[in-house]
Amino acid sequence: MHSFTKDQTPWIPNGQAGVMSLLRPLLLDVVPTIQQTAALALGRLANYNDELAEAVVKGDILPQLVYSLAEQNRFYKKAAAFVLRAVGKHSPQLAQAIVDCGALDTLVICLEDFDPGVKEAAAWALGYIARHNAELSQAVVDAGAVPLLVLCIQEPEIALKRIAASALSDISKHSPELAQTVVDAGAIAHLAQMILNPDSKLKNQVLSALSQIAKHSVDLAEMVVEAEIFPVVLTCLKDKDEYVKKNASTLIREIAKHTPELSQLIVNAGGVAAVIDCIGSCKGNIRLPGIMMLGYVAAHSENLAMAVIISKGVPQLSVCLSEEPEDHIKAAAAWALGQIGRHTPEHARAVAVTNTLPVLLSLYMSTESSEDLQVKSKKAIKNILQKCTYLPALEPFLYDAPPNILKHVVGQFSKVLPHDSKARRLFVTSGGLKKVQEIKAEPGSLLQEYINSINNCYPEEIVRYYSPGYSDTLLQRVDSYQPLTH
Amino acid sequence: MATLARLQARSKFVAQQYYFRNSVVDIFRKKEYDAAVKIQSWFRGCQVRAYIRNLHRVTTIIQKWWRSYSGRQKYQLIVKFASCAMKMNLYNAMAVRIQRRWRGYRIRKYCFNYFYLKEYLKAVSETNDAIREALEEFAEMKEREEKKADLEREEKKRDYQARKMHYLLSTKQIPGIYNSPFRKDPDPWELRLQKAKPLTYQRSKVKQKRCISLSNWLACTSARSFPRSEILPPIDRKQCQGPFRDITEVLEQRYKPLEPTLRVADPTSELKAAREEVRRQAWMRNVNDNMFLPFSSYHKNKKYIPLMHSSSKYGPNSYGSQHFRDENPKKWICDKDFQTVLPSFDLFSKYGKLYSKAGQII
Secondary structure, three states: OOOHHHHOOOOOOOHHHHHHHHHEEEEEEEEOOHHHHHHHHHHHHHOOHHHHHHHHHEEEEEHHHHHHOOOOOHHHHHHHHHHHHHHHOOOHHHHHHHHHHHHHHHHHHHHOOOOOOHHHHHHHHHHHHOOOOHHHHHHHHHHOOHHHHHHOOOOOOHHHHHHHHHHHHHHHHOHHHHHHHHHOOOOOHHHHHHOOOOOOOHHHHHHHHHHHHHOOOOOHHHHHHHHOOHHHHHOOOOOOOOOHHHHHHHHHHHHHHOOOHHHHHHHHHOOHHHHHHHHHHHOHHHHHHHHHHHHHHHOHHHHHHHHHHOHHHHHHHHHHHHHHOOOHHHHHHHHHHHHHHHHOOHHHHHHHHOOOOOHHHHHHOOOOOOHHHHHHHHHHHHHOOOOOOOHHHHHHHHHHHHHHHHHHHHHHHHHHHHHHHHHHHHHHHOOHHHHHHHHHHHHHHHHHHHHHHHHOOOOOOHHHHOOOOHHHHHHHHHOOOOOOOO | OHHHHHHHHHHHHHHHHHHHHHHHHHHHHHHHHHHHHHHHHHHHHHHHHHHHHHHHHHHHHHHHHHHHHHHHHHHHHHHHHHHHHHHHHHHHHHHHHHHHHHHHHHHHHHHHHHHHHHHHHHHHHHHHHHHHHHHHHHHHHHHHHHHHHHHHHHHHHHHHHHHHHHOOOOOOOOOOOOOOOOOOOOHHHHHHHHHHOOOOOHHHHHHHHHHOHHHHHHOOOOOOOOOOOOOOOOOOOOOOOOOOOOOHHHHHOOOOOOOOOOHOOOOOHHHHHHHHHHHHHHHHHOOOOOOOOHHHHHHHOOOOOOOOOEEEOEEEEEEEOOOOOOHHHHHHHOOOOOOOOOOOOOOOOOOOOOOOOOOOOO
8 A cells, every 4th residue: 555655656546436445444444553554545645646635535535534533543643634634735625625524623623632743733734724715714713723723833843833833824824814813822922932943944934924924914013023023033034044034034024014114123123234135145036025125115215215225235236136037036126226216316326326227228128028027127217217316327328218218317417407517518528418419309398398408508509519410511501602702 | 037038048058058967977977987887896806806815825824734734644654554564574574584593493303304314324324234243143153053063963973983893993913904004103093993982782773673663653664664673684595404494484484574463553551541641631621730728728838929029039028017117217206116006917817717617727
């Protein structure tokens, strides 16, 4: 039996129903070892494939398992919980079938057992059932699993803590009410204590659970913060394991996105610097929550955006923007830069100085970028340009920008040039005035107004000198000139 | 009659004279009348003119006085309004000055305090630096710990190996493989072997026995999880000389896999486990773990925990229960000690002891 089911790629006998009907009576055998082994075999079969799991369900085995779960010894309980977990993990319908046969109550009873292995198996099964959707989670909660899971978290065995934390995370991720139920059972304090545990898989689950709780509403996020996770969470950002870093930055992101006060709290605790260092030290999808967190913090207010800038966030984000191969990470970095630079000219200058604007423009113009990336980079460029008064960064835009962006660039020039004489001189010598003259605009449009206001800053001769076709008109005058004959 | 004649002779002359004189008078009457009328009219005219002149003069005086009066009224009104306007302008200007200062102060202090913002940003960057340092230290510490753990593991492994290879130690007669006579000084392994304690066979047996137990069948990763002996039969064996049984039969019997009976297969401690189970169930249902003691000895076994307010480091504070005078002697009103006029209640000294029938402590 075991040799068929234990291997990674089992040979599936082509009478699957036959297998089930063979195994089913063995579950009722007198010898306990046979029962346990039969249950283990069923579990491994169901684990491999969802068709087999459906066959287990159709074979009417679950009620038998559930019935005998209550009475048997701990090995049988472990095996039966394994079967339930294996069936429930594939799809919501199978999980619903498990719930319908009344397995939840027995699993909750298993959670009260004294053997940690049984608790682990039961908690794992409940976690997999609750993972699929909110109704199943609600069913798990209604069976009274949450206080027992919180008790399981306090047990000394690491594996049990991991599984219980993962189950709580799966329950609380669907809706605020479920998260509130988990919080009411007093989970946050225990989860917060476990952040200090050195085991990295446990940290993963704990951080994921806290972030699923904190993501729903401001009150829940505040409760998570009140458990004094800062600045301890920042040490997780320096962990060796990549996924711990990812989950820690996800948690910080979920807290920062709700209100400016929470973001302020994170900034005051030095979280921004830690997140920026974390972004610098990893690659790919691990960076994504950190980038989004910077964007959310900067989006709330200009003081927070300035705090992100002085923590040296902008160079890091522009490195992400240029280095990353994947479009969605680039889009996130572009969005974050837009949020930082949109507040005041100081902010826009800080972003423009790092030479990110040409990169953003090339991302917007390139045909290979996904639509999302194009939209986000366009928005970012627009937002930054509307406040940017740093002319050396704006000049390259005159040459290769599309008309809708050119309008904003010329508008910014028309705002800055009337007041700054050095800038005017530089504008002429760098060839910007020439380029502006070459721009064709419909009379009466906003672009034409801007061009006029730029031209008004200069004496007429210079404007005429740089207007296109001036050399032709001069040559025409030469042709038509009659030298004076004595 | 003469007179009549004379009168009649003169009557013509008289008539003529009468006519002439009347007509002359008439002529002169007209002239004189006209002259008189002229004179009278001129005189009347002069009178009226003089009167009118007078009237004009008087009217002018009256009108002059009236116009001056009303003009002065208007002028005073104008002056009043002008002075009011000037005062209001002055007040406005002063108020603008005050408001300007206040608005500037308010915005600079309460709405957007530039210096406070700069301080805050400086504080944030200092916190960031501190956090970065702390995190780097933490990372370094973790690395050091890991390295240490790695080194320790390596040490343990090598130590274990040395213990296993203890037989390679060099003796006086035969130099071991790590102590070649051609070397200047022995290999570090030699020293390790010298230090190591030889590994006894006993220990490994104990370790092996653990694998065979029935209870680990779920975690057991062998291909067939039925328990069997770890020691495999040797592959090639020379046929022993003599009337021995067939080797395959012997090995089959010797290495037959364990087929435990039903009684053995179940864990033997099931009864004990069941009893434990019952006890645990009872424990689970208990609200309070402490054993119930009879009320009569309640006071004997319960340790009195005094209030924090009334205890000092070494036990209960006697102030408040034993003596009640203020600890600061300067506050005492008189030097003599208090007298107890009435004995204190001893109602509460009997608390908890009156209710037990068995105790009868009273």
